Amino acid sequence: MSFEHDLLAILPRLRRFAASLSRDRADGDDLCQAALERALKARDQWQPGTRLDSWIYRIMRNLWIDEARARQRAAKTFAPAEAGEHVGHAGDRDIEAHVHLTDVDRAMQALPDEQREAIALVLVEGLSYKEAAAVLGVPMGTLTSRLVRGRGALIELMGEAA
Amino acid sequence: MTDIDEAMLIALVDGELDEVTRRRVDRAVADDPALAERLAMHRRLRERLAGHYVPIAQEPVPGAMRVLVEESVRVVPLARPAQRWRGWVTGGAIAASLVLGLSLGRLTGGEGSQIGLHDGVMVAQGALAQALDTQLASAQGDSAIRIGLTFQRKGGGWCRSFDGSVAGVACREGDGWQVQQALPGAGQGRAYRQASSSDARVMATVDALIEGEPVDAAGEAVAREKGWR
Numbered sequence: 001m002s003f004e005h006d007l008l009a010i011l012p013r014l015r016r017f018a019a020s021l022s023r024d025r026a027d028g029d030d031l032c033q034a035a036l037e038r039a040l041k042a043r044d045q046w047q048p049g050t051r052l053d054s055w056i057y058r059i060m061r062n063l064w065i066d067e068a069r070a071r072q073r074a075a076k077t078f079a080p081a082e083a084g085e086h087v088g089h090a091g092d093r094d095i096e097a098h099v100h101l102t103d104v105d106r107a108m109q110a111l112p113d114e115q116r117e118a119i120a121l122v123l124v125e126g127l128s129y130k131e132a133a134a135v136l137g138v139p140m141g142t143l144t145s146r147l148v149r150g151r152g153a154l155i156e157l158m159g160e161a162a
Numbered sequence: 163m164t165d166i167d168e169a170m171l172i173a174l175v176d177g178e179l180d181e182v183t184r185r186r187v188d189r190a191v192a193d194d195p196a197l198a199e200r201l202a203m204h205r206r207l208r209e210r211l212a213g214h215y216v217p218i219a220q221e222p223v224p225g226a227m228r229v230l231v232e233e234s235v236r237v238v239p240l241a242r243p244a245q246r247w248r249g250w251v252t253g254g255a256i257a258a259s260l261v262l263g264l265s266l267g268r269l270t271g272g273e274g275s276q277i278g279l280h281d282g283v284m285v286a287q288g289a290l291a292q293a294l295d296t297q298l299a300s301a302q303g304d305s306a307i308r309i310g311l312t313f314q315r316k317g318g319g320w321c322r323s324f325d326g327s328v329a330g331v332a333c334r335e336g337d338g339w340q341v342q343q344a345l346p347g348a349g350q351g352r353a354y355r356q357a358s359s360s361d362a363r364v365m366a367t368v369d370a371l372i373e374g375e376p377v378d379a380a381g382e383a384v385a386r387e388k389g390w391r
Contacts, residue, residue: 007231012219015227019218033227040234045348050362058361104214122176123208124215129178134362137310139369139376147176148169155207 003043003052007036010053013125017057020120021064023109031067035060051131058135061117068113107157115150118143166190166197175204276307276328277341284341286332294322294332294339298386300379311368311376312385320390321371329360331367334390343367 014035019028039046039056046055108116121132122143133143166187173179174187191198276290286294293307302308310323321333321342329347332339345360368376377385 011223016218123211134365
């Protein structure tokens with residue numbers, strides 16, 4: 001019982017994390033729904049006593065990265081195989097099409113994926129560096145340098161508004 | 163002159179500094195208006211960003227998501243399938259590594275053992291040794307073993323994290339790979355890599371061993387080219 005109970009309790013935050021990664025709210029909800037389905041199917045892999053939210057953040061983030069890579073592959077049919085590793089700013093993002101977005105949304109979308117996910121986990125979801133590094137599967141030093149670069153870029157993008 | 167860098171200011175805003183360092187940054191900020199302005203800027207950024215996303219977490223969750231979770235209560239029987247690892251996973255990583263090391267032969271029997279004991283040390287063999295030797299994280303196809311991070315350890319030498327039926331970290335010793343840690347992995351043969359609770363412990367091991375940052379795809383390829391010397 002407690003698995004579902006805990007899951008319902010953290011749903012609003014999971015949905016927020018999905019929104020901060022995604023292009024718009026509809027994409028965010030699709031991502032969140034997909035992550036929930038994965039989590040429910042794989043529930044036996046979650047170990048009681050560990051953080052359920054971190055576990056699902058990680059599932060969600062992996063889904064999101066997979067999708068971003070698929071989109072990049074589709075966009076660059078002739079790119080060498082190794083280019084798939086450099087998941088950065090997706091060139092196919094049509095930011096101009098989303099005219100209703102706020103400055104914050106726009107700035108977040110302009111960030112390279114690796115900086116956006118770090119910023120979302122620490123600044124929006126309030127995870128500690130250690131927790132966020134574990135979710136992303138990177139060492140602490142990598143996380144902190146992404147946070148520094150991501151913040152610099154956000155301040156530049158949001159200008160005075162920051 | 164000040165030795166307070168951007169990362170320290172940011173860590174202060176994120177509540178990640180220990181007490182001593184925090185006081186040091188506070189003092190430097192009090193003496194330096196430019197530094198104080200940068201700190202204020204980082205605080206504003208964090209507040210603005212967090213504030214921007216707050217309303218989403220306060221909205222009612224869409225019915226479809228709620229139903230998905232609630233339905234699963236009714237569908238899934240209360241008695242869960244036995245969890246292979248539950249018994250000893252809670253016993254601590256070190257004990258786990260030892261137990262795992264001894265029982266690996268049985269666990270991975272079908273495909274040949276991935277880890278063997280040589281003079282009391284766990285070493286990679288079979289498919290795991292091959293993956294560590296040759297597989298690039300940037301081109302794994304649907305290999306049963308996934309290579310994670312490749313990095314230089316303190317004191318020199320290459321280490322790589324891996325995940326499959328077993329997850330952990332191995333470091334180059336001579337012509338082989340010494341397994342530093344072995345935990346239950348996320349599984350194998352899946353195109354999509356499921357999150358496993360071992361991840362945090364593998365990352366803790368990486369953090370303890372690593373010098374600098376993990377290499378990128380190009381660095382990984384060069385290291386392989388040079389035979390991990």
